[in-house]
Amino acid sequence: MYGLIGKMTAVEGQRDVLSAILLESLGKMPGCLSYIVAHDPADDNAIWITEVWTDEAAHRASLQVPEVKAAIHRGLPLVVTFSDAQVTTPIGGVGLG
């Protein structure tokens, strides 16, 4: 498995709009075992995203899905920064697929 943890900081006041965009194409990503969008209770503009994929290739392929590309196109202008990026190797747990 291939995992990602990261934080996005949205343009002031745009976190809810950006979160909705992140959530809308989730059903269309083959090999996606977990993709959780969370707000940061200590920062009104921050979103934490934790992802688990069958492998890195599935993650890369998802970025080419038309609905996902369209979502990225709409979401990117609402992002100020990406930070705290961490690649992981998930080994098990609850909520995988």
Add this chain to the structure above:
Amino acid sequence: MYGLIGKMTAVEGQRDVLSAILLESLGKMPGCLSYIVAHDPADDNAIWITEVWTDEAAHRASLQVPEVKAAIHRGLPLVVTFSDAQVTTPIGGVGLG
């Protein structure tokens, strides 16, 4: 929902043992929607844990489940440090329950 992201650093050489302990009582935690144990590919001793609970009370209650208490008792001596702790407010996604 209530979420946690955090990193544990295991005693040198004990990551696999600690990971197995973390995974073994997962089925016994009411209100646990996601609990993913992952290795850090850049640090042989580090484990990333990402969790989603129905609410904070469910997380607190899990620490009192006998199997979980026993696992904590066995696992703690294998932990050198906890770091990068982040509380989140999950709002949706794939792999929740």
